[in-house]
Amino acid sequence: MKKLKIFFVDDLKVNLHVMNEALSEQYAVFTMLSVPTLFRTLEKVIPDLILLDTEMLNMCGFDAIKLLKSNEKYKNIPIILYSGDTEPETLSRGFELGAVDYIIKPSSKYTILKHVNECLKAS
16 A cells, blocks of 8 residues: 655754654655745646745744645645644644644644544545
C-alpha cells in the first residue's frame, strides 16, 4: 500500500528530525527548510497534507498559507500549523487563513500522529 505524502516545512533542522521520526513509519515525509523549497517541491509532488511552522526566516507560515490557498492547484491541501506560539490571536489567524489544525511545539510523537491521523481521516 502506498504511503500518504506529508510535507513538513520548518527552518530548524532539529524540528525536521523530530517530525520525520514521528511520522516516517506511517507516511512518506518530505522535510524542507524553507517556503521557497516547499513551492519548488510542489511543482513535482502534491502532498496529502502540509505541516507548516508559523515563524521562519524567509517567509512565515501565514504568508505561505495565503499563497497556497490562492492557488487552484494547492488550495485543497489540508494544512496543519506547527508552532510554539500559543497566543489565541495566532491560533485564530491560522484558522482564518485556512489551516485545519494547530500543533503546539514541542509535541510528543503520539500527539503529532494523533493530529495528523485525524486530519487525514477528515479530508
